[in-house]
Amino acid sequence: MGIDAPVITIGEPGSFAWKVFHERHPAMIEQVCAATPYGAEVRSRLAELLCETTTGAVSPLDDEAPDHDRWTAWTSEWVGERWAETPFLWAESYFFRKLLAAVGYFEPGPWCGVDPFAPMKSAELRSDATTATLKAFDALPGLAPDERDAAVVRAAVWGNQADLAFQLSTGISGAAGLVSGGSQEFWSLFDAAGPVHLVADNSAGELAADLALIDHLLTTGRADRVVLHVKPTPYYVSDATPADVLGVLRHLVELPGEVSAIGQRVWDGLRDGLIEVRAHPFFCAPLDYRAMPDDLREEFAPAAVTILKGDLNYRRLVGDRFWPATTPFDTAVSYFPSPVAALRVLKSEVVVGLDDATVAELGEGNWRTSGSHALVQTARPA
Numbered sequence: 102m103g104i105d106a107p108v109i110t111i112g113e114p115g116s117f118a119w120k121v122f123h124e125r126h127p128a129m130i131e132q133v134c135a136a137t138p139y140g141a142e143v144r145s146r147l148a149e150l151l152c153e154t155t156t157g158a159v160s161p162l163d164d165e166a167p168d169h170d171r172w173t174a175w176t177s178e179w180v181g182e183r184w185a186e187t188p189f190l191w192a193e194s195y196f197f198r199k200l201l202a203a204v205g206y207f208e209p210g211p212w213c214g215v216d217p218f219a220p221m222k223s224a225e226l227r228s229d230a231t232t233a234t235l236k237a238f239d240a241l242p243g244l245a246p247d248e249r250d251a252a253v254v255r256a257a258v259w260g261n262q263a264d265l266a267f268q269l270s271t272g273i274s275g276a277a278g279l280v281s282g283g284s285q286e287f288w289s290l291f292d293a294a295g296p297v298h299l300v301a302d303n304s305a306g307e308l309a310a311d312l313a314l315i316d317h318l319l320t321t322g323r324a325d326r327v328v329l330h331v332k333p334t335p336y337y338v339s340d341a342t343p344a345d346v347l348g349v350l351r352h353l354v355e356l357p358g359e360v361s362a363i364g365q366r367v368w369d370g371l372r373d374g375l376i377e378v379r380a381h382p383f384f385c386a387p388l389d390y391r392a393m394p395d396d397l398r399e400e401f402a403p404a405a406v407t408i409l410k411g412d413l414n415y416r417r418l419v420g421d422r423f424w425p426a427t428t429p430f431d432t433a434v435s436y437f438p439s440p441v442a443a444l445r446v447l448k449s450e451v452v453v454g455l456d457d458a459t460v461a462e463l464g465e466g467n468w469r470t471s472g473s474h475a476l477v478q479t480a481r482p483a
């Protein structure tokens with residue numbers, strides 16, 4: 102595939118990406134300041150970050166965090182340029198890295214290592230909506246095998262609707278349906294048991310559904326081992342970190358019903374080495390997966406299947422560009438080193454792999470960004 106579709110940038114007033122910076126980020130920073138009693142210095146650094154990213158030029162990092170050099174390499178191309186000229190994927194990712202520095206996450210002091218988004222993730226995990234979703238897992242043991250296959254995929258796909266960055270300015274309009282693929286397509290990718298990698302997205306209910314999927318992969322023999330990849334540091338508000346995996350697991354095992362059994366099996370799987378949690382630095386990189394480092398490529402290459410969850414992973418998988426929606430998915434991901442499955446609710450303008458009839462039926466509305474539609478897409482290496 103020639104990479105010639107235009108890259109999405111944040112400078113076009115009124116565009117989706119522009120609104121993320123000009124509407125969603127101010128609301129999120131307010132939420133961050135309400136959730137933790139940060140003092141005047143942190144609050145003023147956050148205000149500066151907002152001002153810089155909405156009206157100014159890109160400044161370099163001035164912290165001494167362990168990931169400083171890596172980020173310097175990822176950002177040198179854009180330092181000094183106007184934020185409005187920068188690619189959306191790059192800009193949004195760098196915004197979150199700068200936000201962590203602004204709240205003192207990397208410096209000695211009271212806020213060192215304190216996840217600014219933890220209160221939101223915890224509230225989401227304990228919310229009535231998540232509690233109801235987790236209760237629904239009680240029906241799983243009574244389902245026929247194919248119904249159970251479909252149910253765990255459905256939960257993993259629609260679990261991605263619960264994304265806290267996204268909820269800040271979008272009234273999610275319910276689950277309208279899949280624009281591509283489904284459970285059968287997903288399971289047809291699993292021909293022989295082997296290691297399965299799941300690249301997670303959000304914590305709370307989505308991560309609980311992902312753990313249920315991991316449990317199902319292992320108990321049905323589709324996977325002989327699962328690697329769960331999460332973010333090394335807090336990111337995009339609700340993205341799961343290793344601490345969140347533990348928090349969600351502890352929550353699950355304390356609940357009544359099937360989720361407790363799932364949680365216990367996952368707990369045992371971690372202890373026995375059947376499940377591994379990794380947090381490679383590249384999962385917080387402002388780059389797409391074409392640029393993945395060799396060590397990560399080598400990890401994915403022997404996977405029976407790699408499952409990528411969520412909107413951001415999808416943007417990074419196919420490239421954050423205004424692709425024609427009918428661009429074939431397998432062409433877009435032909436570089437990926439293992440069979441790959443994307444499970445995602447649509448929350449940004451990027452989409453590929455749709456057929457002409459679907460595109461015509463969806464028309465011009467806001468289906469790409471409203472969070473009402475989802476997809477399951479799969480491909481094998483070229």
Ligand SMILES: O=P(O)(O)OC[C@H]1O[C@](O)(CO)[C@@H](O)[C@@H]1O
Pocket residue numbers: 121193261264266267302303337410411412413414416446448449
């Ligand atoms: O949690 P997800 O599914 O990756 O969604 C995150 C999405 O939310 C946004 O941050 C804002 O909508 C998108 O830019 C991003 O792709």
